[in-house]
Every structure is written in structure tokens, then in C-alpha cells.
Amino acid sequence: MKQLLSGNEAIALGAYHAGVRVGAAYPGTPSTEIMESLAQFSEIYTEWSTNEKVAMEVALGASYAGVRAMASMKHVGLNVASDPFMAAATTGVDGGLVIVECDDPGEHSSQGEQDNRHYARMAKVPMLEPTDSQEAYELMDWAFRISEEFDTPVLVRSTTRLSHCKTVVNVDRERLSELKKPQFKASPAKYVMVPSNARVRRSAMEERILKLREYVNDFPLNEIIMNDTKIGIISSGVGYQYAREVFKDASHLKLVTVYPFPDRLIREFSEKVERILVIEELDPFIEEEVQRLGIPVTGKEFIPIIGELNPEIIENRAIEAGLLPEKTTTNPHPKAPAASLPPRPPLLCAGCPHMAAEYSFRKLGLAERDDTGDQNEEKFDKNRIIVTGDIGCYTLGVYAPLFALDTTACMGASIGQALGLEKAGVKDKIIAVIGDSTFFHSGITALIDVIYNQGTTTVIIMDNGTTAMTGHQGHPGTGISATQRQVTQVDLESLVRGIGIDDVSVVGAFDLKEINSAVKNSVQSEKPSVVIVRGACPTHIRIKSTPYQVDTEKCTGCHMCLRLGCPAMRITGDTVAIDTESCTGCSVCAQICPVKCIQVVS
Amino acid sequence: MKNENILIVGVGGQGVILASDTVAEIGMNNGYDVKKSDSIGMAQRGGSVVSHVRWGERVFSPIIKLGEVDYLVGFEKLEAARWSHYLKPEGTAIVANVEIPPASLLSANMSYPAHEELIGTITTRTENIHLVPATDICRKAGNPRALNMVMIGALSVFLDLEESIWSGDIRGRLRPDFVDSSLKAFSLGAENVRKNII
Numbered sequence: 001m002k003q004l005l006s007g008n009e010a011i012a013l014g015a016y017h018a019g020v021r022v023g024a025a026y027p028g029t030p031s032t033e034i035m036e037s038l039a040q041f042s043e044i045y046t047e048w049s050t051n052e053k054v055a056m057e058v059a060l061g062a063s064y065a066g067v068r069a070m071a072s073m074k075h076v077g078l079n080v081a082s083d084p085f086m087a088a089a090t091t092g093v094d095g096g097l098v099i100v101e102c103d104d105p106g107e108h109s110s111q112g113e114q115d116n117r118h119y120a121r122m123a124k125v126p127m128l129e130p131t132d133s134q135e136a137y138e139l140m141d142w143a144f145r146i147s148e149e150f151d152t153p154v155l156v157r158s159t160t161r162l163s164h165c166k167t168v169v170n171v172d173r174e175r176l177s178e179l180k181k182p183q184f185k186a187s188p189a190k191y192v193m194v195p196s197n198a199r200v201r202r203s204a205m206e207e208r209i210l211k212l213r214e215y216v217n218d219f220p221l222n223e224i225i226m227n228d229t230k231i232g233i234i235s236s237g238v239g240y241q242y243a244r245e246v247f248k249d250a251s252h253l254k255l256v257t258v259y260p261f262p263d264r265l266i267r268e269f270s271e272k273v274e275r276i277l278v279i280e281e282l283d284p285f286i287e288e289e290v291q292r293l294g295i296p297v298t299g300k301e302f303i304p305i306i307g308e309l310n311p312e313i314i315e316n317r318a319i320e321a322g323l324l325p326e327k328t329t330t331n332p333h334p335k336a337p338a339a340s341l342p343p344r345p346p347l348l349c350a351g352c353p354h355m356a357a358e359y360s361f362r363k364l365g366l367a368e369r370d371d372t373g374d375q376n377e378e379k380f381d382k383n384r385i386i387v388t389g390d391i392g393c394y395t396l397g398v399y400a401p402l403f404a405l406d407t408t409a410c411m412g413a414s415i416g417q418a419l420g421l422e423k424a425g426v427k428d429k430i431i432a433v434i435g436d437s438t439f440f441h442s443g444i445t446a447l448i449d450v451i452y453n454q455g456t457t458t459v460i461i462m463d464n465g466t467t468a469m470t471g472h473q474g475h476p477g478t479g480i481s482a483t484q485r486q487v488t489q490v491d492l493e494s495l496v497r498g499i500g501i502d503d504v505s506v507v508g509a510f511d512l513k514e515i516n517s518a519v520k521n522s523v524q525s526e527k528p529s530v531v532i533v534r535g536a537c538p539t540h541i542r543i544k545s546t547p548y549q550v551d552t553e554k555c556t557g558c559h560m561c562l563r564l565g566c567p568a569m570r571i572t573g574d575t576v577a578i579d580t581e582s583c584t585g586c587s588v589c590a591q592i593c594p595v596k597c598i599q600v601v602s
Numbered sequence: 603m604k605n606e607n608i609l610i611v612g613v614g615g616q617g618v619i620l621a622s623d624t625v626a627e628i629g630m631n632n633g634y635d636v637k638k639s640d641s642i643g644m645a646q647r648g649g650s651v652v653s654h655v656r657w658g659e660r661v662f663s664p665i666i667k668l669g670e671v672d673y674l675v676g677f678e679k680l681e682a683a684r685w686s687h688y689l690k691p692e693g694t695a696i697v698a699n700v701e702i703p704p705a706s707l708l709s710a711n712m713s714y715p716a717h718e719e720l721i722g723t724i725t726t727r728t729e730n731i732h733l734v735p736a737t738d739i740c741r742k743a744g745n746p747r748a749l750n751m752v753m754i755g756a757l758s759v760f761l762d763l764e765e766s767i768w769s770g771d772i773r774g775r776l777r778p779d780f781v782d783s784s785l786k787a788f789s790l791g792a793e794n795v796r797k798n799i800i
């Protein structure tokens with residue numbers, strides 16, 4: 001049966017048909033839909049784990065029980081999970097263990113760009129990379145088989161384009177009917193990594209990668225397509241599709257086994273063509289392997305090392321490098337009109353529960369300054385409050401007009417950074433801002449550090465009751481599982497108190513006065529404190545109060561309300577108008593208005 | 603088998619993705635190889651949304667090359683203008699007469715471009731512009747959220763597929779209580795364009 005599936009859906013379906021029994025993940029663009037899709041199958045245990053490290057450990061434990069297991073995550077998620085991942089590479093597996101990781105070339109929705117193929121080399125484990133959804137579907141079965149045959153975790157790499165692009169998949173199999181029964185076979189020499197055992201496993205890793213190096217030479221999904229022999233192109237992932245699109249007449253080698261490298265296959269291909277080009281996104285990973293074989297190769301000299309590729313980039317660079325003839329068409333590349341058109345950058349939504357709090361940080365930080373003039377970024381240079389930020393929708397508060405954050409590094413970093421700033425001797429008040437899901441992910445340990453090391457940090461937990469940015473997944477604080485079941489809800493307030501924070505306040509996300517006073521008290525306190533700002537994400541819980549409108553007679557056009565950056569508001573003439581269709585009635589703008597001209601629609 | 607490139611653009615919340623899913627699946631059911639690729643920003647709502655649909659005998663790249671779009675379907679005028687350079691010189695632009703001022707206007711100190719400026723931008727690529735009074739049509743169909751149906755209805759006039767293929771797919775995709783008004787919106791969208799072509 002033909003189905004139009006995204007790469008992520010195909011990965012999930014492929015894993016399901018390959019008999020996966022346990023799946024664990026933490027949501028992260030572009031990987032989120034893998035576990036969402038897998039959670040549709042009731043025969044499989046799936047979970048949103050607290051973070052990627054836990055997801056990896058859950059999958060590893062399941063593998064030790066002899067069943068097929070997988071963990072999925074975004075590229076930086078593998079950083080979080082790298083400790084158990086390296087351990088898995090050392091102990092090996094029992095049931096097949098597949099880790100799907102999704103890179104984000106071009107940083108569509110990430111704090112950084114990194115090429116996770118290096119993890120395969122570091123951990124000495126195989127990595128497979130599909131070129132479309134069909135291959136993603138087929139590859140999952142191979143991945144589990146390789147894992148079991150070679151006693152190794154297997155990495156499957158995807159990228160944003162591949163994960164989110166839909167292509168036709170011929171779904172030609174069903175779930176394996178005979179699955180291994182879960183049974184843990186105790187083997188301390190394999191599973192207990194004390195140094196004496198780990199040293200033995202270390203040798204096994206080297207033997208394993210040598211065997212795999214031989215195996216991948218005959219891997220059936222690597223494919224040579226012979227055309228004109230002047231140019232032979234080696235490519236992988238979505239880069240293969242671009243290579244076929246742009247170099248229509250050339251010969252191609254599609255590389256699905258990106259690590260280890262199929263030396264014999266590459267030599268065979270290079271002997272058939274006059275010169276070798278490598279087209280790959282990010283680092284010259286394949287290129288360096290070709291060089292290692294002593295084969296002359298052209299790659300990153302003409303293909304950018306930064307960002308996502310597309311057919312234009314490859315074509316233009318190839319023409320510049322003389323690899324393709326100049327275009328003779330009468331349709332030269334048109335110029336983008338974008339420069340003259342107003343942009344549409346990502347913003348907080350109307351009725352977002354982060355807006356009032358982020359407005360309040362800046363407002364408090366600027367308390368002693370003239371606040372009536374025009375807003376501009378320079379004015380904020382002398383912050384009186386330093387706000388260390390984290391990863392989530394509230395990160396968007398960095399943009400105009402909120403200018404609410406001073407740092408954002410990675411998941412959970414805000415609290416440790418705040419403590420570091422304090423311990424360095426910075427005199428400004430410091431607050432750490434972190435979302436509920438992110439706090440569970442990796443904020444807790446840092447908060448314990450604050451307590452233990454006698455910090456006075458103020459931590460604001462923005463509790464919108466969901467993992468919003470990735471599309472509203474559950475987390476331990478929601479009491480909703482990956483399969484939408486009601487489960488035990490971890491109580492944020494008791495958790496924080498349990499760690500040892502005495503100064504805990506919970507305030508409504510749409511009550512500016514309450515937020516202001518709680519944040520003010522907390523930053524002035526000499527003790528560590530937590531303010532939980534609680535309010536539902538309006539795109540998740542679609543409750544709408546009566547919208548607000550502006551009384552244009554009373555409005556003085558001071559534009560104070562616009563400093564919220566609410567997309568439901570805009571300037572019309574001398575006054576401001578509220579779009580009643582998108583206004584959720586959160587009332588924060590009305591609380592700001594100095595002349596009280598914003599009122600509920602009558 | 604024709605190779606066709608369709609670029610559907612709009613603003614988050616307008617239903618661009620559902621529209622491109624529908625178009626892509628209909629292509630597949632009609633025997634085409636199909637690829638569809640969306641670019642969505644980080645925002646849940648309000649950001650630019652761009653969806654590439656390509657079909658033909660065999661499709662490689664999931665992204666359409668600059669200057670190779672056969673049909674640009676703009677759910678919003680500013681977005682249609684923003685992506686108009688992707689059109690082939692002889693390509694067709696189907697544009698909803700809808701304006702959604704970006705919230706960034708406030709901080710960028712810009713105003714929403716004039717209608718003439720936006721249409722003028724598109725005209726530099728093609729004269730084949732169909733302006734669809736999509737909001738009025740939605741109202742007539744009795745479903746204010748059916749903009750995407752109006753627009754794929756308008757697109758359907760140019761594609762070589764039976765109307766029954768469309769209605770079958772749309773039926774299977776929507777909540778039952780939305781089906782009738784959505785199909786009506788689809789037909790009215792198609793009718794509007796057909797009328798103007800003749």
C-alpha cells in the first residue's frame with residue numbers, strides 16, 4: 001500500500017514493523033514526531049522521558065531484556081544522552097538497540113548546528129542515513145538486525161529536511177509476528193563496566209568495527225548509479241536528492257552506511273569515474289574518508305560547510321567551480337523581493353502566558369530610568385537585572401519589544417549560569433528563567449547546586465503545563481503520558497520545596513501586579529527563591545475569555561501596551577486596535593494601559 | 603506525466619499544511635511520484651509558512667528550485683509577494699485577497715505594503731495573477747476557516763485532475779461537520795477562478 005509519509009512517520013512505522021517493543025524520547029524539533037507516531041501503536045511501550053539521557057537509559061535497559069528498543073532525539077539531545085550512549089557502545093546490546101537522531105542543518109529550530117556523524121566515529125558504532133521516507137522505512141529493519149548481529153547500538157541519522165519532508169512509501173510488510181520474550185540474561189562481564197570488564201569490552205569494540213567495515217561494502221541500500229563517467233558523485237541523506245537533481249547526467253554513489261565507510265565500494269566507484277565529488281551537508285565527513293583512501297576528491301572547496309544545502313546552492317557553486325556549464329536559459333535567477341517587505345519573525349502568540357512575566361523582568365530592571373521615551377536596544381545595555389534564559393517559547397522574548405533575555409545556551413543552563421554570575425561577583429540582580437518541561441529535563445540538578453552552594457538565585461519557572469514549542473507534549477508535571485493516559489503528576493511546588501527552597505511563590509501568569517511583586521521580593525531576598533508563573537498555553541488549552549477592545553476616545557496613543565509584543569495588537573492611526581478574533585482576553589494589555597482605555601468587548 | 607511544482611505560502615494558522623497535505627496526497631493517488639516539504643518557523647502561530655509540493659514521473663529534490671514554480675498559491679498577499687521570485691516567468695500566481703499585518707511592523711517601524719506594491723512585485727515575474735476574494739467566499743460557504751479549501755479549489759482549476767478525486771480526499775481528511783462547508787468553499791474557489799479565466 002502506498003502512503004505519503006514524513007521521514008519521521010516512516011521511521012516510526014519501520015520500527016513498528018521491525019518489532020520494536022520499547023521507545024523513549026524527549027521532544028525536540030525535528031525529531032518529535034517519531035515518538036508521537038510510535039505512540040499510536042498500542043503493542044509498543046512508548047514514553048516521553050524526562051530528558052534524552054533517561055530515554056537512552058530506558059532503551060538500553062529494554063535492550064538488555066532482549067527486546068528491540070529505540071530512543072529518538074534531536075542532535076543536541078544526543079549531547080545530553082552521550083554518557084549512556086557511550087556506555088551502550090561499550091556494553092553492546094542484547095535486543096536490537098537503535099538510536100535515531102535528527103540533525104538540524106541551518107538551525108531551523110535549534111541553538112546550534114553540529115554534525116552528529118562524528119558521534120558514530122567516536123563511539124565506534126555504525127550509522128545509517130536514509131535519503132527519503134521509503135528508505136527510512138526500510139532502514140529501520142536493517143538497523144535492528146545489524147544491532148543484534150554485531151552486538152552494537154546503531155545510530156540512524158536524519159536531518160530536518162528528511163524528517164519533515166513527505167514522500168511516497170510503499171508499505172509492504174507487517175509487524176514481525178514472532179518477537180523475543182523479554183528475559184534478562186545476567187552477564188556481569190558484559191553489563192557491569194568496572195575497569196577490568198570495560199577493558200575487555202574495549203577490545204570487542206575494535207573487533208566489531210573492523211567486521212562492520214567489511215560488512216558495509218555489500219550493504220544492499222548503498223547504490224551505484226552509472227551514467228556519464230566524467231564526474232562521479234558520492235552523497236548521502238537529502239544531499240543525494242539534491243545531487244541527482246542538479247547533476248542529472250553524472251554517475252552517483254548513494255551512501256546509506258555513513259559509518260563505518262565501505263572502502264571497497266568507494267574504490268570500485270572511483271575506478272569507474274574520472275573524478276570524485278562529495279556532496280554532503282555540514283562537515284567533510286565522507287570527504288575525509290575518501291581522502292584517507294588516497295583518492296583525489298572535491299567537496300567542501302565548493303559546497304558550503306555551514307547551513308542547509310538546497311539545489312540552488314549546489315548548482316550555483318558547481319557552475320562557479322566549473323563543474324557544470326553556465327546556464328543558457330533566459331530565466332536568470334530572480335532577486336528576492338524580501339528585503340523591501342516587512343519580515344514575519346517568530347513571536348509569542350496572543351494570550352501567551354510568558355508575555356506578562358517577560359515584560360515584568362525588563363520593567364523591574366529599568367525601574368529607575370526614564371521609561372517613556374522610545375524603546376531601543378541600546379537603552380538596555382545597562383541592565384539592572386540580568387536574565388539568564390533557557391530553551392522554550394519564552395526564548396522568543398529575546399526579540400523586540402520584550403528584549404527579555406541576556407543568555408540562552410542549552411537545555412537547563414539558565415540556573416547554573418545565574419549561580420556562576422553571582423559567584424563571579426556580579427552586583428546586578430540575577431534571575432534565571434526556565435520552562436516547566438525544561439526544568440524537569442535538566443533544571444533540577446542545577447537548582448540543587450544553588451541550594452548546596454548557598455546561592456541566592458531567583459528562579460522563575462514558567463509553568464504553561466505543557467512542552468509548548470515542540471507541539472504540546474506531556475512531561476512529568478502534566479500527569480499526561482505519551483499515550484495520552486492520566487498518570488502520576490509530579491508536583492512542581494513540592495519538588496522545589498523538597499530540594500530545600502523555602503521561598504516559593506506561585507503567581508498567575510496574567511496578573512502583572514502579582515508577578516511584579518513576587519519577582520521583586522525574590523530578587524531582593526538574600527535566600528534562593530523560586531517563582532512559579534502559572535498559566536495555560538492558549539494554543540494547547542483553547543479557552544478564550546471575552547476579548548478586549550480599545551476605547552479610541554480615551555486612548556492617548558502612548559503605545560505602552562505595545563511593549564508586550566502581543567500579535568493581536570496593532571497601530572491604527574493615532575491609537576491602537578485589538579484584533580478580537582485572535583485576542584484571548586488575557587487582559588495583560590489592559591493592566592498596562594495608563595489611561596485604562598482597554599476594556600472587555602461589551 | 604507532467605512534472606509540476608506547486609508552492610503554497612501563508613501565515614501560521616491559515617491551514618497551509620493541511621492544504622499541501624491534501625494536494626500532495628491527491629498527486630500520489632493519481633499515480634505521481636510526490637515530494638512535499640514544509641518550512642515552518644519556530645512560532646506556533648503567526649510566522650511565515652512555506653510548503654513545496656513537487657510531482658512527476660520521478661522527483662528527487664523535495665525543495666523547488668528558485669524560478670521553477672508553476673503555481674504559487676498565496677494564502678496572504680505579503681507572503682505571496684515574498685515568494686514570488688520562485689515563480690517561473692510564465693508561472694501562475696493564485697493569491698487570496700487577504701492581508702495579515704505582521705506583528706513585526708510595530709518594532710520595525712514599517713507599514714503593511716500597499717496592494718499595488720505587492721501585486722506589482724508579483725507582476726515582475728508573471729502576468730498570470732488570479733486574485734481570489736477568499737474571505738468573501740468563505741463567508742458564502744458558511745465556514746470562516748475554509749480559506750485553505752477555497753485556495754486549493756482555485757488551484758484545482760489548473761491541475762489535470764477530476765474534481766471527484768479532490769472531494770474524496772477532503773472528505774476523508776476533515777471532521778464530518780466541516781465537510782459540506784469545506785467542499786462548498788472548494789467549489790466556489792474553483793468557480794471564481796474559472797469565471798475569470800473565461
